Amino acid sequence: MKFKALVLDQSGDSVTAEVREVDERLLGEGELTIKVHYSTINYKDGMAITGTGKIVRSYPMIPGVDLAGEVVNSDFEEFSVGDLVVVTGFRMGELYPGGLSQFARVPARWAIKLPESISTRRAMEIGTAGLTSMLSILALEEHQVVPGSSVLVTGAAGGVGSTAVSLLSKLGYHVVASTGRRSEEPYLRELGASEIIDRSELSTPTQRPLLSERWHGAIDAVGGDTLSNILLQTRYGGCVASVGLAGGANFSTTVYPFLVRAVTLVGIDSVMTPLARRELAWSRLARDLDLSLLDKMVSYVSLSEVIDVARRIMKGEVRGRVVVDMD
Ligand code: NDP
Numbered sequence: 001m002k003f004k005a006l007v008l009d010q011s012g013d014s015v016t017a018e019v020r021e022v023d024e025r026l027l028g029e030g031e032l033t034i035k036v037h038y039s040t041i042n043y044k045d046g047m048a049i050t051g052t053g054k055i056v057r058s059y060p061m062i063p064g065v066d067l068a069g070e071v072v073n074s075d076f077e078e079f080s081v082g083d084l085v086v087v088t089g090f091r092m093g094e095l096y097p098g099g100l101s102q103f104a105r106v107p108a109r110w111a112i113k114l115p116e117s118i119s120t121r122r123a124m125e126i127g128t129a130g131l132t133s134m135l136s137i138l139a140l141e142e143h144q145v146v147p148g149s150s151v152l153v154t155g156a157a158g159g160v161g162s163t164a165v166s167l168l169s170k171l172g173y174h175v176v177a178s179t180g181r182r183s184e185e186p187y188l189r190e191l192g193a194s195e196i197i198d199r200s201e202l203s204t205p206t207q208r209p210l211l212s213e214r215w216h217g218a219i220d221a222v223g224g225d226t227l228s229n230i231l232l233q234t235r236y237g238g239c240v241a242s243v244g245l246a247g248g249a250n251f252s253t254t255v256y257p258f259l260v261r262a263v264t265l266v267g268i269d270s271v272m273t274p275l276a277r278r279e280l281a282w283s284r285l286a287r288d289l290d291l292s293l294l295d296k297m298v299s300y301v302s303l304s305e306v307i308d309v310a311r312r313i314m315k316g317e318v319r320g321r322v323v324v325d326m327d
Contacts, residue, residue, distance in 0.1 A: 001023060001024050002021050002022070002023050003021070003022065003023075003101065003102035003103045004019060004020070004021055004022070004101070004102050004303060005019070005020070005022045005062045005100065005101035005102065005103075005303075006018070006049070006062060006063060006064070006100040006101070006303060006306055006307075007019075007020055007022060007026070007060050007061070007062060008048065008049065008051075008056060008059060008060065008061045008062075008063055009060050010059040014051055015048075015049075015050070015051030015056070015059075017049050017063075017307050019303050019304055019306075022062075022101075024103075024105075026062060026097060026101075027097055027103065027104065027105040028092075028096045028097045028105050028106060029105065029107070030105050030106040030107035030108065030110070031074060031075040031076035031079070031107060031108040032071055032073070032075075032076065032079055032085070032105065032106055032108050032111055033071070033072050033074075033103065033104075033105045034067065034069045034070065034071055034072065034085060034087070034103065034104045034105070034111075035069050035070050035072045035102065035103060036067045036068070036069040036099055036101060036103060036104050036326045037068055037069040037070065037120040037121065037124075037325075037326060037327075038067070038068050038069070038120055038121050038123070038124035038323050038324060038325060038326060039064045039066055039067050039068075039098075039099035039100050039101075039124060039323075039324040039326060040064075040065075040066045040099075040124045040127040040128070040129075040322060040324060041301075041306060041309050041310060041313060041318075041322045041324060042065055042066065042127065042128050042129060042159060042313075043158070043159070043244065043246065043313055043314075044065055044093070044094075044128075045063050045064060045065060045093060045098075045100070045310060045313075046309075046311075046313035046314045047314070048093055048310075049063055049306065049307060050310055050311060050314050052314060055093075055094050056093075056094055057094055061093070061094075061097065061098075062093070062097040062098050062099075062100060062101045062104075063093040063098050063100050064092065064093045064098030064099030064100035064101065064324075065088060065089060065092055065093045065094075065098060065099065065128055065271075066086075066087070066088045066092075066098075066099050066124060066127040066128050067086070067087050067088075067098070067099025067101075067124075068084070068085065068086045068087075068114070068120035068121075068123035068124045069085065069104070069120055069326075070082060070083070070084055070085075070120070071083040071084075071085060071111075072103075075108075076108035078108065079108055079111065083113055084113070084114045084119075084120055085111040085112060085113055085114060086111070086112050086114055086118075086120070086123040086124075086282070087099070087104070087106050087110050087111050087112070088127065088128045088131055088278075089128060089131075089270050089271035089272065089273065090106075090107075090110045090271065090272065091271060091272075092104075092110075100303065100324060101326075102326050112275070112279060112282055114282075115282060115283060115286040117286050118282070118285070118286055121323065122291070122294070124323045124324075125294050125298045125321055125323055126163065126285055126289065126294070126321075127159070127321060127323075128270050129158075129159030129160045129163050129321055130163040130167075130285055130289065131270050131273075131278070131281055131282070131285070132160050132243055132268060132270040133160055133163040133164040133167055133219065134167065134281040134282075134284050134285050134288075135268050135270055135273060135277070136164060136219040136241035136268050137164070137167055137168065137219075137284075138277075138280070138281065138284070139239065139241050139266045139268060140217040140219070140239050140241060143217075143238075143239035143264050143266065144237065144239075145173075145216050145217035145238065145239050147171050147172035147173055148172060148173070148174070149173060149174065149215075149217065150173070150174040150175075150214070150215045150216055150217075151168050151173045151174070151175055151176070151215060151216065151217040151218060151219065152177075152178060152214070152215040152217070152218040152219070152220075152230060153165050153168065153175060153176070153177050153178065153193075153218070153219050153221075154178040154199065154202065154218070154219070154220045154222040154226055154230070155178075155179075155220075155221030155222050155244060155246050155247075156177035156178055156179045156188055156193065156196075157177075157179045157181050157184040157187065157188060157319050157320070158221060158246065158316075158318070158319075159318075159320060159321045159322075160219070160221045160243055160244060161177070161219075161221055162188075162191060162297040162319070162320040162321065163289070163294075163297070163321070164219045165177050165188060165191045165192055165193050166191040166192055166289065166290055166293040166294070166297070167285075167288055167289060168192070168219075169191065169192020169193070169194075170192065170288055170289070170290045170293075171288060173217075174194050174195075175192055175193045175194055175195075176193070176194070176195040176196075176197060176214070176215055177191075177193035177195070177196050177197070178196075178197050178198070178199050178201070178202055178226075179196065179197075179198070179199060180198070180199040180200070180316065181316075181319075182198065187297075187319065187320075190293070190296055191293055191296065192293070199222070199226070199247075202222075202225075202226045202229045202230060203222075203224070203225050203226050203229070203247065204225065204229075205225045205228065205229075205252075206228075206229065206232070208232065209232075209254055209256040209260075210232050210256050210257065210260060210261070211229070211232040211233045212233065213233060213234070213235040213236065213261070214233040214234075214235070215233065215234060215235060215238065216234070216235050216238045216239075217234075217238055217239050217240070217241070218230045218238075218240040218241065219241045219243055220240060220241065220242055220243055220244070221243050221244035221246055222244065222245075222246050222247035222248075223244060223245035223246070223247055223248050223249060223251060224245070224247040224249070224250060224251055225247070226247050226248075227240070227242060227251040227253075228251045228253050231253050231257040231263060231265065232253075232256075232257060234257060234261065234263045235261070236261045236262060236263075237262050237263075238261070238263050238264070239263070239264045239265075240263065240265050240266065241266050241267075241268050242265060242266065242267055242268065243268045246316070294321075296320070297319070297320030297321055298320060298321045298322075298323055299319075299320070299321075299322050299323070300322075300323050300324075300325055301322055301323070301324055301325070302324070302325055303324060303326060306324055309322050
């Protein structure tokens with residue numbers, strides 16, 4: 001079986017990326033062989049493809065943390081040929097071959113059968129970014145951040161941010177969107193943001209133990225000093241979901257937000273989330289995501305355009321979600 005894939009190789013200290021014809025030897029191991037209909041480009045894919053950080057553990061590697069497609073061979077009785085499935089995370093594209101390939105082979109326990117209302121294309125429009133947003137919302141709900149209250153979303157014009165803004169707005173939250181791209185204000189308002197703030201408002205370090213209370217919850221894709229500042233401005237009993245590091249991995253805090261305001265800081269991981277939690281999140285996505293808003297945030301590219309998009313995502317130039325059509 002020959003098919004096209006994006007392949008990363010290491011040459012000295014640098015990483016090369018090339019779309020080329022490969023065969024089954026580059027596939028992973030598992031009970032399911034999947035004809036990939038669509039994949040996506042997330043921030044982590046941008047890091048892997050551009051060789052930023054140590055994302056990929058061995059070369060050659062097919063990147064791509066997300067895929068959706070059709071089972072073409074199954075050695076597992078719960079899946080049949082023709083089933084439409086989504087697979088995200090589980091270190092695909094890092095340790096195991098990923099989704100930026102016309103075929104993939106994965107363990108059956110990684111795959112989720114798509115709810116009827118979600119096509120393979122929709123599944124990738126949502127992708128890891130949408131799953132991560134929903135996992136964050138589940139965490140906020142579990143910490144009593146209820147609809148009607150205000151929730152901050154940082155990195156709002158990115159993939160996680162855009163899906164978080166639209167989901168929160170549909171669920172009835174007052175959404176405060178933080179962005180470095182003021183030109184994206186009309187887009188963010190269309191997705192449902194009630195307030196837009198400039199990312200610079202949150203990125204300056206302060207020595208103050210606490211700041212005025214502004215939001216009950218937050219979904220933070222930025223990290224660094226932004227996360228420190230978010231904690232200082234979270235209302236009594238509020239909850240902050242730490243999702244990403246687009247602005248930096250290190251942050252500092254005192255114990256005051258926790259001791260004086262009973263704030264909770266929750267970590268969100270979409271990669272190794274157990275299956276039951278994933279299924280819950282996908283069923284909530286099927287129910288709660290406004291598909292007309294999803295249409296506004298997605299662009300489509302072919303496999304040959306992925307390398308260019310990966311470079312742009314690392315510069316913070318990509319808006320919303322990018323879906324890769326594997327045909
Ligand atoms: P995107 O590139 O789509 O979005 C990131 C956004 O962050 C940008 O659009 C930009 O938003 C903002 N941003 C970029 N650079 C900076 C900077 N230097 N300082 C402050 N803000 C910046 O990426 P994703 O949405 O795919 O991922 C966002 C983050 O979440 C990443 O760090 C990623 O690794 C992480 N992530 C974590 C997951 C998990 O399981 N925990 C799963 C998925 C992603 P704007 O222009 O609006 O300011």
